Amino acid sequence: MSIEAPFAGNPYIENSIPVFSRETPFYNLLNDLQTKGWSIQDDFFSTDFTQALMDEVENIHNAYMLQAGVGRKQDHQIVLDARRDYIQWIDPDKPIRKDFLRTMEALRVALNRRLFLGLFDYEAHFARYEKGAFYEKHIDAFKGQSNRILSTVLYLNEGWQAGDGGELVIYDEREPTKEIGRFSPNKGRLAVFLSECFYHEVVVAKRTRHSIAGWFRVNGTIGGALDPDQ
Ligand code: OGA
């Protein structure tokens, strides 16, 4: 079977950073999303690209990060029992951030082309879990209430060890008490899942844990007012 890679000769990327590292993880991702609604892919992006994102997040001073909350806009609350991570939303204000958003834009188009998801845009933030931080079991979007369709998490941690905690735990779609997967936040690993379908949590990290969490959204525009992000 010969399929043209949607990312071949990708026009978006500046600094000649190759987009998706190889074809296989992309097709595995498509296949997983079609068959089970979630996917974990290692080395999804090139090593250089992942490393540049790691350098970027490691250099953000805590003072420039926000205590993450629960809920959007006016419903937003800081609930320390629920989550303890610090975040910084990603804007295209530096080359590497712009490259990341453009890469995810290329992924958005590629996913729409293959899966007809109607994804409209993407929002993402860097996240830092200091030692002791966690994110209790939750769902990223409630059916009918949100426009988040597909969640992504890219992990940015060198040499994560079995005892370091901080795993992403994914629960069964139909039986949300049943754990179906537990994944370490290893450098270059990408988790993708349907936002409305899967409960998940981050167990207590025993060392600083970095990631980029993001969401592909559909357009929730009503009456000409663009639906706000974040
Ligand atoms: C989130 C989230 C999971 C992770 O930010 O909503 O669930 O593994 N993150 O970081």
Ligand code: MN
């Ligand atoms: Mn989540």
